[in-house]
Each structure stands twice: as structure tokens, then as C-alpha cells.
Amino acid sequence: MSAKWSxxxxxxxxxxxxxxxxxxxxxxxxxxxxxxxxxxxxxxxxKTADGVTVKQFTLKNAKGVIVKLISRGATLSEWHVPxxxxxxxxxxxxxxxxxxxxxxxxxxxCTTGRVANRIAGAKFTLDGKEYKLAANDGPNTxxxxxxxxxxxxxxxxxxxxxxxxxxxxxxxxxxxxxxPGELKIKTTYTLNDEGALRIDYEATTNKTTPVNxxxxxxxxxxxxxxxxxxxxxxxxxxxxxxPVDDVLIPTGQLAPVAGTPFDFRDFHKxxxxxxxxNDKPGKGYDHNYVLNSxxxxxxxxxxxxxxxxxxxxxxxTTEPGIQxxxxxxxxxxxxxxxxxxxxxxxxxxxxxxxxxxxxTPSFPNTVLKPGETYKxxxxxxxxxx
Ligand code: GLA
Numbered sequence: 001m002s003a004k005w006s007x008x009x010x011x012x013x014x015x016x017x018x019x020x021x022x023x024x025x026x027x028x029x030x031x032x033x034x035x036x037x038x039x040x041x042x043x044x045x046x047k048t049a050d051g052v053t054v055k056q057f058t059l060k061n062a063k064g065v066i067v068k069l070i071s072r073g074a075t076l077s078e079w080h081v082p083x084x085x086x087x088x089x090x091x092x093x094x095x096x097x098x099x100x101x102x103x104x105x106x107x108x109x110c111t112t113g114r115v116a117n118r119i120a121g122a123k124f125t126l127d128g129k130e131y132k133l134a135a136n137d138g139p140n141t142x143x144x145x146x147x148x149x150x151x152x153x154x155x156x157x158x159x160x161x162x163x164x165x166x167x168x169x170x171x172x173x174x175x176x177x178x179x180p181g182e183l184k185i186k187t188t189y190t191l192n193d194e195g196a197l198r199i200d201y202e203a204t205t206n207k208t209t210p211v212n213x214x215x216x217x218x219x220x221x222x223x224x225x226x227x228x229x230x231x232x233x234x235x236x237x238x239x240x241x242x243p244v245d246d247v248l249i250p251t252g253q254l255a256p257v258a259g260t261p262f263d264f265r266d267f268h269k270x271x272x273x274x275x276x277x278n279d280k281p282g283k284g285y286d287h288n289y290v291l292n293s294x295x296x297x298x299x300x301x302x303x304x305x306x307x308x309x310x311x312x313x314x315x316x317t318t319e320p321g322i323q324x325x326x327x328x329x330x331x332x333x334x335x336x337x338x339x340x341x342x343x344x345x346x347x348x349x350x351x352x353x354x355x356x357x358x359x360t361p362s363f364p365n366t367v368l369k370p371g372e373t374y375k376x377x378x379x380x381x382x383x384x385x
Contacts (some may be wrong), residue, residue, distance in 0.1 A: 006287035018061040040159035040166060045070045046098040052154045054098055057166040059191040064088070064239070065382075067191050072101055073110035073151040074187040076167035076217050078336070080194060084310030084384045087119060089223035091311070091382065093346050094336050106218070106330065106341075111187050111201075113144045113213035114172060114179050115366070117288070117323060118357035120249045124358040126180065126208050126367065133178040138247045143216075145177030150185070150213065165190035176209065181207030181370075195379035203374040211368045212359040218314060218327065218346035225339025229327065229347050230271025236302045236324060238289035242354050244281050248358050250363075254290050262287060267305070270326060270347065284344065285326035288354050294320050294364075298377055302349050309384065310372035316379040317351035320364045324349060351378045 011224050017029035036126070045056035059067040068078035077094040093108040095101050100106070101228035122135040135139040140372045144150055155168040161371040165188055172183040186202045201213045242250035262285075270285070277284050299320050305312040315322070325348040330341050357363040368374050 012383060035068055042159070043045060043071075048072065048098055048154060049102055053228065054154055055157050057157060057159065059164060059189070061164070061167070061191050062193045063195065065191065065195055067189070067197055068159070069189055070101075070169075071155050071157040071168065071272065072098060073153070074155045074157070074170070075111065075151070076109040076197070076215060077187070079197070079217075079382070081311065081382045082384055087309075089309070090336065091219055091221055091224055093220075093224050093341055095220035096336050100335070104333065106333070107151055107216040108141060108335075109215070109217045111155075111168070112216045112350070113150040113185075113211065114177065114183060115141070115210050115212045116143055116216070116350065116352050117212065118142055118213045118247075118249055119210075120247075120356045120359050124210065126210075126358075129180075131178055131180060140247055145179075148176050151216070155187070160188060160190065162190070164192065179209050181205035181209040183209060183211065185213070187213075194381065195383055196379050198377065198379045201374065201376040203368065204370075204372070205368050206370050208367060208369050210366045211374045212348045212353045212357065212366045213359070213374070213382075214319075214323075214352040215378060216348055216350055217380070218330075218341070218348050220346050221304065221311040221313060222309050222355070224346065225335065225337075225341065226345060227342055228271070228345055229273050230269060230274070230344065231308075232270050232304050232306050232347065233267040234264050234302065234304045234324070234347075235267045236289050236322065237292050237300055238322070239265065239292055240290040242288045242290065242321075244287065244355075246281050248281055248286065250288065250354060250360065251361060252360055257289075262289075263325075264302075267303075267380070270344075272277065274326065274344070282328060284328035285324050285347075286328055288323050288352075288353070290322045291317070291320055291322060298379065304347070304349075311382055311384045312317070313349075314379075314381045314383070315349045315351065316377075316378045316381075318375070319351040319353060321354045322349055322351050323355070333339075349380075351376070 045054040055071040066080040119141040122133045122141040134146040155170040327346045357366040
């Protein structure tokens with residue numbers, strides 16, 4: 001049995017068969033229709049340095065879009081999508097082999113966690129007990145730790161019953177990377193015929209623990225390996241952002257974007273004002289935006305368009321924040337197919353809770369308790385016109 005997602009945008013619709021209402025009075029409408037042509041193929045991608053086999057899953061939709069996922073890090077490794085003329089390019093960063101992923105330090109396409117982004121001072125206190133983590137970003141913990149963060153472990157993967165997706169599962173034992181509780185995690189990718197890749201995260205724990213999981217795909221909509229993202233135009237549906245200190249920890253303030261280079265309430269080229277941030281913390285865009293939609297429904301968060309290819313990425317999420325990272329730490333590393341990834345040649349839109357939430361009581365809660373289920377949905381949709 002297989003099925004496909006069919007998604008349409010309807011203005012001011014009051015229908016109820018949709019994922020959820022988004023901002024701007026637009027609805028992302030969903031209908032499930034049976035089809036015979038959705039397919040997932042499974043192959044071996046290679047072995048880790050420890051000898052564990054990594055599987056590769058290939059998803060295809062009816063329009064010729066191909067998405068590849070690998071079980072190390074439940075990672076989005078390839079996304080081949082036509083431009084406005086029909087020319088197909090792979091628009092996400094990755095490596096040709098496991099050794100590339102193992103030696104890489106940029107988190108290409110991975111599932112990031114248990115706690116994505118930064119935890120100040122590599123520690124937090126829960127129920128009166130202090131937990132110490134490994135510091136891997138100056139004094140802070142970045143993206144879940146050092147050896148067994150979610151991007152580095154090999155997940156179990158299998159095609160979903162619907163036939164157009166892959167479900168990855170991983171059980172992180174108590175105190176892995178210092179985090180309390182056995183955490184059972186599910187990451188499900190689903191591709192539809194309208195070019196939308198939906199990712200659903202779920203997690204449960206047997207001890208109180210912080211959770212903040214996201215995807216860390218890098219995009220260049222002109223094709224991964226293109227020299228810059230400066231000409232990409234971005235819009236982020238956020239009136240505020242979280243300013244940071246010298247080591248990229250939020251100060252706790254929710255500051256207005258108005259009158260700053262962070263104002264993307266209307267489309268601006270990424271390169272238009274980035275030089276104003278060259279000597280500031282992050283050395284460019286590397287900031288969490290406070291999304292206007294804060295009620296947990298699936299809502300439009302950001303859009304990016306690339307004028308020459310005509311491709312446009314829309315990002316919808318249930319999360320309250322989005323980290324806009326402009327590839328400031330990319331340094332020309334080698335990627336897939338002989339391509340190199342230059343400084344600021346890719347961007348990430350990481351839907352998540354705000355950085356260092358576990359140490360910032362005024363931010364939306366990231367603490368998961370036994371009996372509760374962590375849920376997070378993100379949709380990345382690429383169209384071309
Ligand atoms: C995140 C961080 C950046 C950087 C990248 C990975 O987006 O916010 O500072 O660490 O991951 O290189």
C-alpha cells in the first residue's frame with residue numbers, strides 16, 4: 001500500500017482537512033490520496049569507522065524530485081529538484097561517503113540534538129541537580145555534545161507504511177552526552193508531489209530532561225556548491241529576535257528587528273546588509289528569530305527565493321523559533337560530487353526552541369517530563385517559477 005500527500009495553498013480557507021492554519025490567512029491544505037507510484041528504495045551507503053552499516057533511502061515523487069536520506073544522523077543528504085526551466089540540481093549540502101560525514105564539523109543535513117544550538121557554560125540544573133555536559137563550542141555545548149549527539153549515531157530506518165517516507169528511530173540511553181533519561185526518538189520524513197518534505201519529530205523520556213531537536217540542512221537554491229547565497233532573498237515572519245553575547249548565548253532579551261540588519265519582515269537579499277555584522281558575534285547571520293506564530297500550530301516561518309533558478313523554499317513549523325545561519329563558518333570544504341562549499345555559500349533555517357532555553361526561564365519551555373511527548377513538525381517545500 002502506498003499513498004501520496006497532495007498539498008495546496010488556499011487563501012482564507014475554512015476547510016478542516018489541512019495540516020494547520022498558517023500565518024497570513026493562508027492554509028496548507030492536505031488530502032491523502034492513494035497512488036501506485038510513490039516509492040522508497042533502500043541501499044547500503046557504507047560503514048562507519050566502527051563498522052556499523054549506514055543505510056541510504058531514496059524517495060521519488062511524481063514530478064521527478066529525488067530526496068536521499070542516510071541513517072547516520074537521520075540525515076537529509078540529497079535533494080534534487082527542477083528549476084524554472086526544468087534543470088535539476090541537488091540543492092542541499094552533504095558528502096559522498098561516511099568518512100566525509102565523520103570528519104565534517106558543519107552538521108550537514110543531520111538531525112540535531114538532543115538539544116540543538118547552545119547550552120551556556122555546558123551545564124544546566126533540573127529538579128535541584130546540576131548536569132555537566134561536554135563543552136564543544138568555547139565554554140558552551142553545541143548541538144547535543146561531542147561523540148554521541150544525534151547527528152553522529154546510526155538510527156534504525158524503515159520506509160513508512162504510506163510508501164512515501166522514512167521513519168528513523170533511536171533510543172538514547174540515560175546520561176548519553178550527559179543528558180538525563182532514556183530518550184526514545186522518532187524522526188519521520190515524508191515527501192509529497194508538491195515538493196514538500198515534511199519532518200515530524202517525537203520523543204518520550206523516563207526522566208525529566210531538556211529536548212530541542214531540529215534539522216540542520218544547508219541550502220543553496222542555485223545548486224549546492226554555487227559560490228554564494230548573497231543574491232538569495234529571504235523573508236522571516238518574525239518581529240523580534242534574540243540578541244546574543246560574544247559566545248552566541250542569548251542575552252534573554254527579545255529585541256525588535258525593526259531598523260536593524262535582522263529585519264526580514266519583507267524580502268531582502270541576504271548579502272544586502274550582512275557586512276554590517278562581519279565584526280559582530282557570529283560574524284554574520286547566526287541568530288534565533290522569535291517567530292510571530294507562537295501557538296504551536298504549523299505556520300509559515302520563512303521563505304527564500306533565488307532569482308536565476310526561480311526556486312523558492314518555504315519553511316513551515318510548529319516551533320516558536322528559527323535559527324537563520326548564513327554559513328559564516330564554511331571555509332571551502334569539499335562536498336558531494338567534487339563541489340566545494342565556500343564561506344557563506346549555504347544557509348540553514350533551523351526550526352527550534354530558542355538557544356539556551358534550559359537556562360533561561362523566560363523562554364518557551366524545553367523540558368520534557370515522563371508521560372509527556374515532545375512533538376515538532378517542519379515542512380521544507382521547494383517550488384520553481
Ligand atoms: C549552528 C550554529 C552555528 C554553527 C553551525 C554549525 O547553526 O548556530 O553557529 O555552529 O550550527 O557550523
